[in-house]
Amino acid sequence: MSTYLLRRIWQMIPTLAGVMLLVFFLFNVFGGDPAAILAGKVASKEKIDAIREQLGLNAPIWVQLWIFVKQVFTFDFGASWSTNEAVSAIILQKAPVSLTVMLQVWLLDAIVAVTLAVAVAYKRGSFTDRAVMGICTAAMSISLLLYVVVGQWLLAYKLEWFPVLGWSDDFWTNVSTYAPLPILLLLFVSIAPSLRLYRSFVVEETGQDYARTARAKGASEHRVMFVHVLRNAAVPIVTNLALALPGLFVGSFLIEMVFSIPGLGKEIVNAVQRSDFPVIKAITVYLAMFAMAVNLLVDVLYKRLDPRVELK
Amino acid sequence: MTQQQASYGFWRAAGKRLWADKLARFCMAVLVVYFLVAGAAGMGWVAKDWNEEVGVSYANPSFLGDDYPNPQGKNSIISQDVLVIDEKQKAVDPLAPYYEEIEKNAAAYEKAEVKPSWTLPLGGDKWGRDVFDKVIKAGQVSISIGLASALLAVFIGTVLGALGGYFGGKLGDLLEWFYNIFTSVPYILLVLAFAAVFGKGVSTVILVLGFVGWTGTYRLIRAEYIKQRGRDYVMAANAIGASHGRKMFVHILPNVSHLILVQLSQLVVDFIKAEVILSFLGLGVPTDSVSWGIMINEVMPELVLGKWWQLATVAVVMSTFVVSFGLFTDLLRDALDPKASRR
Numbered sequence: 001m002s003t004y005l006l007r008r009i010w011q012m013i014p015t016l017a018g019v020m021l022l023v024f025f026l027f028n029v030f031g032g033d034p035a036a037i038l039a040g041k042v043a044s045k046e047k048i049d050a051i052r053e054q055l056g057l058n059a060p061i062w063v064q065l066w067i068f069v070k071q072v073f074t075f076d077f078g079a080s081w082s083t084n085e086a087v088s089a090i091i092l093q094k095a096p097v098s099l100t101v102m103l104q105v106w107l108l109d110a111i112v113a114v115t116l117a118v119a120v121a122y123k124r125g126s127f128t129d130r131a132v133m134g135i136c137t138a139a140m141s142i143s144l145l146l147y148v149v150v151g152q153w154l155l156a157y158k159l160e161w162f163p164v165l166g167w168s169d170d171f172w173t174n175v176s177t178y179a180p181l182p183i184l185l186l187l188f189v190s191i192a193p194s195l196r197l198y199r200s201f202v203v204e205e206t207g208q209d210y211a212r213t214a215r216a217k218g219a220s221e222h223r224v225m226f227v228h229v230l231r232n233a234a235v236p237i238v239t240n241l242a243l244a245l246p247g248l249f250v251g252s253f254l255i256e257m258v259f260s261i262p263g264l265g266k267e268i269v270n271a272v273q274r275s276d277f278p279v280i281k282a283i284t285v286y287l288a289m290f291a292m293a294v295n296l297l298v299d300v301l302y303k304r305l306d307p308r309v310e311l312k
Numbered sequence: 313m314t315q316q317q318a319s320y321g322f323w324r325a326a327g328k329r330l331w332a333d334k335l336a337r338f339c340m341a342v343l344v345v346y347f348l349v350a351g352a353a354g355m356g357w358v359a360k361d362w363n364e365e366v367g368v369s370y371a372n373p374s375f376l377g378d379d380y381p382n383p384q385g386k387n388s389i390i391s392q393d394v395l396v397i398d399e400k401q402k403a404v405d406p407l408a409p410y411y412e413e414i415e416k417n418a419a420a421y422e423k424a425e426v427k428p429s430w431t432l433p434l435g436g437d438k439w440g441r442d443v444f445d446k447v448i449k450a451g452q453v454s455i456s457i458g459l460a461s462a463l464l465a466v467f468i469g470t471v472l473g474a475l476g477g478y479f480g481g482k483l484g485d486l487l488e489w490f491y492n493i494f495t496s497v498p499y500i501l502l503v504l505a506f507a508a509v510f511g512k513g514v515s516t517v518i519l520v521l522g523f524v525g526w527t528g529t530y531r532l533i534r535a536e537y538i539k540q541r542g543r544d545y546v547m548a549a550n551a552i553g554a555s556h557g558r559k560m561f562v563h564i565l566p567n568v569s570h571l572i573l574v575q576l577s578q579l580v581v582d583f584i585k586a587e588v589i590l591s592f593l594g595l596g597v598p599t600d601s602v603s604w605g606i607m608i609n610e611v612m613p614e615l616v617l618g619k620w621w622q623l624a625t626v627a628v629v630m631s632t633f634v635v636s637f638g639l640f641t642d643l644l645r646d647a648l649d650p651k652a653s654r655r
Binding site: 014015018019022023026027030138141142143144145146149150152153157246247253254257258268269271272273275277280283284287288291292 | 489490492493494496497498500501502504505506507508509510585588589592593594595605608611612615616623627630631634635638
């Protein structure tokens with residue numbers, strides 16, 4: 001196990017180096033002259049030169065690359081170009097906001113989708129099954145954008161069930177007042193594909209020999225479903241849930257923009273609009289690292305959930 | 313004389329399977345209409361004047377008539393005071409003696425004034441542009457972005473996948489490294505990072521989506537090439553001295569082309585959805601142009617004013633296209649690649 005872990009971590013190094021190279025070349029080589037962006041619309045030659053000197057842009061490219069690598073490992077990306085806040089402070093401040101919304105979405109989506117998937121798989125092939133699958137297909141084909149725009153207008157503006165938008169400094173106010181509508185709308189969008197996927201996992205397992213054996217020895221259908229089938233179907237379901245984790249940190253760009261939630265997603269979109277490269281660079285690199293760690297975690301989880309899996 | 317019926321070729325058989333399905337035929341009919349209209353808009357035959365202010369601001373849709381409440385409509389509660397210039401006015405107006413001269417001079421620049429219409433077929437937007445023309449033009453932009461970026465992504469994915477799968481070894485490892493890099497960053501974040509660097513514009517959106525979206529195709533084609541390269545027909549081609557390039561693209565490629573077609577179809581839908589979201593966030597198509605995403609972007613303040621027709625139009629038009637294309641992709645996959653699992 002530990003040799004496996006060590007080797008996997010060793011294998012991550014080239015990928016991580018690649019991500020860093022990609023981000024570096026994307027922003028430092030193709031990204032245009034940051035000094036010109038920073039100096040603003042009316043910039044004198046001296047000002048641009050001063051900024052170039054300050055950012056180390058006059059140094060050869062490998063020195064700049066080295067600066068970037070040091071930035072990544074010291075968690076010090078300097079200050080945002082537009083607000084002059086430290087990038088690390090921005091990330092630490094915004095990530096919990098995104099998570100306040102997205103963790104709830106993630107949990108509720110898992111609970112609702114798994115429950116419904118098992119319930120529908122009980123009656124596979126029946127009218128209920130086909131009706132639910134039909135609704136899922138229809139729901140999936142409508143753009144997230146339309147759900148958000150119409151949902152905000154209908155539920156918040158017209159019916160006044162929720163505030164139209166906003167965010168406060170108090171965690172409980174956010175959870176009880178501002179988060180429910182975004183969460184509800186995101187659930188509308190995310191449950192349909194999850195439900196379809198999980199149903200296919202469960203149905204695949206119900207056809208296996210062990211399920212038949214369990215029924216043959218007289219286990220009730222409930223016991224077959226929840227003890228035998230769900231345990232086996234849990235492997236792909238947990239994988240799927242874990243792989244969705246890195247996305248949670250970014251939150252949903254759309255939902256954060258539309259509802260004015262000051263999370264990471266909104267920060268990234270604003271940074272893109274303002275050409276605030278340090279913020280985008282930092283978030284991209286750290287999320288890639290996080291995603292790699294999650295991938296490793298998934299493989300280890302596999303082993304725990306299904307002892308037959310050989311880790312090589 | 314009885315003659316044995318020759319069995320159909322692969323494409324013919326797949327085409328027949330697809331045609332036999334009523335739903336597939338219906339989807340194809342819908343898609344053909346969309347592509348024809350988009351093509352006509354691209355040639356400038358229809359919706360050329362989408363940017364003209366042909367109606368009043370928020371003109372009502374024709375089916376509601378001009379009696380439907382509209383601040384600028386006939387039954388408007390706001391009425392303009394018209395100043396009547398009579399003798400008493402003229403006595404205090406310093407310009408009064410010059411009116412005739414002014415009017416005479418102005419006549420030289422007389423232009424036929426287009427009276428903005430109170431109603432438009434599907435209503436008007438804030439600037440009085442015809443929503444019907446707009447949605448056609450927007451469809452042309454969105455569909456062509458989806459098609460072009462999907463072609464680019466599939467091209468990159470196929471070439472890299474073919475190289476990686478066919479040669480393997482060091483080159484294969486290098487390409488796998490590329491693949492790992494691109495897949496370790498969440499997709500939408502990578503799109504935004506590319507968008508941040510390359511700026512705005514139609515061609516940028518195409519490049520960004522194409523450069524970021526090739527990974528799925530690469531994975532699929534690479535696996536397929538690894539499977540195919542040991543087959544007898546490739547050995548036979550090798551025996552008669554075919555070059556690597558010939559074996560890869562003349563011998564093997566036709567055998568995986570059905571997968572490429574399905575992939576292309578899938579990516580068009582995905583990229584149209586992505587473009588809509590990018591444009592909505594203000595990172596895609598520039599605002600002097602129009603796309604479905606930009607139309608939805610304009611909708612939010614309109615809804616508050618009770619002007620729902622632009623939203624309804626774009627929602628119906630876009631959803632119909634996406635649903636038809638999505639269903640068509642599924643059916644195409646069933647017809648071309650029966651073994652593929654459907655999720």
